[in-house]
Amino acid sequence: xxxxxxxxxxxxxxxxxIQFVNQTYDASTQTTTASVVFSSAHWLFIxxxxxxxxxxxxxxxxxxxxxxxxxxxxxxxxxxxxDRFVNLVKQLKSATFRSxxxxxxxxxxxxxxxxxxxxxxxxxxxxxxxxxxxxxNSGPVSGLSMPWEVxxxxxxQANVPGWFNLPVGADDEYITNFATLLKNxxxxxxxxxxxxxxxxxxxxxxxxxxxxxxxxxxxxxxxxGVSVLQRYVERTFQISDxxxxxxxxxxxxxVRFVCMWQYGNWQDMQAALLWAQQKFGKPVNNYIWAVGxxxxxxxxxxxxxPYPELDPQAVDRLVDSFYTSSGIRRQSFAAWQAIATFFGIxxxxxxxxxxxxxxxxxxVTRSPRLKDVEYRYxxxxxxxxxxxxxxxxxxxTGSTRSLR
Numbered sequence: 001x002x003x004x005x006x007x008x009x010x011x012x013x014x015x016x017x018i019q020f021v022n023q024t025y026d027a028s029t030q031t032t033t034a035s036v037v038f039s040s041a042h043w044l045f046i047x048x049x050x051x052x053x054x055x056x057x058x059x060x061x062x063x064x065x066x067x068x069x070x071x072x073x074x075x076x077x078x079x080x081x082x083d084r085f086v087n088l089v090k091q092l093k094s095a096t097f098r099s100x101x102x103x104x105x106x107x108x109x110x111x112x113x114x115x116x117x118x119x120x121x122x123x124x125x126x127x128x129x130x131x132x133x134x135x136x137n138s139g140p141v142s143g144l145s146m147p148w149e150v151x152x153x154x155x156x157q158a159n160v161p162g163w164f165n166l167p168v169g170a171d172d173e174y175i176t177n178f179a180t181l182l183k184n185x186x187x188x189x190x191x192x193x194x195x196x197x198x199x200x201x202x203x204x205x206x207x208x209x210x211x212x213x214x215x216x217x218x219x220x221x222x223x224x225g226v227s228v229l230q231r232y233v234e235r236t237f238q239i240s241d242x243x244x245x246x247x248x249x250x251x252x253x254x255v256r257f258v259c260m261w262q263y264g265n266w267q268d269m270q271a272a273l274l275w276a277q278q279k280f281g282k283p284v285n286n287y288i289w290a291v292g293x294x295x296x297x298x299x300x301x302x303x304x305x306p307y308p309e310l311d312p313q314a315v316d317r318l319v320d321s322f323y324t325s326s327g328i329r330r331q332s333f334a335a336w337q338a339i340a341t342f343f344g345i346x347x348x349x350x351x352x353x354x355x356x357x358x359x360x361x362x363x364v365t366r367s368p369r370l371k372d373v374e375y376r377y378x379x380x381x382x383x384x385x386x387x388x389x390x391x392x393x394x395x396x397t398g399s400t401r402s403l404r
Contacts, residue, residue: 001033001034001035001036001066001067001068001069001075002031002032002033002034002065002066002067002075003031003032003063003064003065003066003067004030004031004032004054004055004063004064004065005030005032005052005053005054005055005057005061005062005063005064006025006032006051006052006053007032007049007050007051007052007053007063008049008050008051009023009034009047009048009049010047010048010049010050011045011046011047011048012046012047012048013042013044013045013046014042014043014044014045016039016042017038017039017042017044017045018036018037018038018039018045018047019036019037019039020034020035020036020037021034021035021036021037022034022035030055033075036068049063070082080150080153080157081153081154081157086154086157086158089154089158089160090158090159090160092158092160115169115216115219115220116169117169117171118167118168118169118170118171118174119171119173119174120173120174120177120178123147123148123174124145124146124147124148125147125149126147126149126150126188128147131145131146131147148164148178148181148182149181149186149188149189151164152181152182152185152189152191152192153189155192155193155196156189156190156192156193159193159196160196161196161197161198161199162192162196162198162199163199163200163201163350163391164182164198164199164200164201165201165202165203165204166178166200166201166202166203166239167203168202168203168206168212168213168216168217169216172238172242175239175242175243176242176245176246179242179243179245179246179247180246182198183246183247194254196254197253197254197255197256198254198255198256199256199257199258199348199389200239200240200243200255200256200257200258201257201258201260201350202232202235202236202239202259203217204260204350205260205262205294206228206232207228207229207232207261207262207265208262214228217231217232217235227272229261229265229268229269229272230272230275230276232259232261232272233259233269233272233273233275233276234276234279236257236259236287236288237276237280237287237288239257240257240287240288241287243255243257252285252286252289256289256290257287257288257289257290258288258289258290258291258292258348258350259273259288259290259291259292260291260292260293260294260348260350261291261293262293262294263293263294263295263332263336264293264332265293266291266293266332266335266336266338266339269291269336269339270339270342273291273339273343283343283344284343284344284345285343285344285345288345289345289346290340290345290346290347290348290388290389291336291339291340291343291345291346291347291348292336292340292347292348292349292350292387293332293336293349293350294349294350294351294352295329295332295333295349295352295382295387295390296351296352296353296354296355297322297325297326297329297352297353297354297355297373297377298325298355299318299319299321299322299325299354299355299356299361299364314363315363315364315367316367316369318361318364319364319367319369319370319373322354322370322373322377323373323376326373326376326377326380326381327381329377329381329382330381330382330384330385333347333381333382333385333387334385336387337385337386337387340386341386346387346388347386347387347388348387348388348389348390349382349387349389349390349391350391351391351393352382352390352391352392352393353374353392353393354370354373354374378390
């Protein structure tokens with residue numbers, strides 16, 4: 001680790017969980033460096049900085065430019081992500097980033113009696129001390145999650161497309177500034193590659209009543225006297241127009257807007273798109289590149305029959321059931337594909353993968369047979385009917401969601 005200034009380092013987590021080795025201070029650069037050794041026998045690591053003094057400051061004046069790097073990386077590097085992570089992302093056709101500025105974890109949507117409006121000045125910045133919470137502003141929304149610039153850096157370093165979920169409450173100025181950032185970059189990051197597509201989705205799962213963005217959308221829909229799906233499509237079209245003012249002829253090729261909804265509701269989506277096409281006076285493919293759903297595959301989708309966890313055949317039977325479930329899901333893919341073809345657009349999937357929960361289902365994630373299930377599910381069903389980009393959720397998480 002390194003930081004500008006001086007300090008006493010104390011481990012205040014579990015006893016002997018951290019050791020500080022070779023701590024030195026270079027007066028010429030006003031920089032302190034040290035090796036931080038974490039014990040594998042512990043899980044709670046807390047570092048307390050005491051007797052701090054920043055360059056040119058008084059005692060207890062704090063520190064600046066604190067950096068932690070894994071072994072093998074120079075403290076002088078500006079590299080944001082490990083080589084291992086970048087190499088993993090490079091294998092993808094698109095890198096999907098969620099849980100940022102979309103409110104899917106339930107951020108505040110009301111400020112008094114008013115809906116919260118996301119302003120460009122409220123977004124998280126790379127220079128903020130702490131990204132997930134308010135660190136600069138005092139308004140109702142003061143920075144949410146990782147800065148856009150950091151997500152852009154992932155796309156740039158790994159040379160992959162990006163899928164960006166816009167805040168449900170973003171105003172037009174926010175949208176225009178965001179589009180400009182993606183195109184031109186700023187002092188922190190260059191613009192995105194002109195050779196990779198950019199996928200844009202208005203929020204995430206606006207249909208899902210368990211998420212605050214769904215409530216937000218419903219309130220505005222009621223104010224306008226339209227359905228929640230109509231309002232979702234309407235706002236997507238409006239945002240698409242704002243992007244077109246920035247990207248021009250790149251719309252529909254490099255910049256790809258998508259309208260995503262709950263699976264099994266393709267007819268509702270078709271009706272909403274027809275409504276919006278009449279309202280805006282231009283073809284649907286002038287505004288969006290694709291429609292779609294979340295093509296998860298569920299074991300025993302036609303009933304989710306539970307299996308006794310002590311049954312030695314339970315894992316194999318669950319894996320077997322995926323093949324049947326794949327055929328059922330193919331019908332939904334074909335229906336969405338028909339809607340896409342009708343409007344001259346494509347079908348994509350915003351989330352997907354085997355949907356497995358706790359108990360014996362988590363054991364399925366370790367079955368070597370699951371590789372064939374996934375391959376056949378996507379190649380023989382999803383892509384076979386003409387579907388395009390699909391996002392796999394996710395690389396790794398707890399054992400209860402290992403592959404969902």
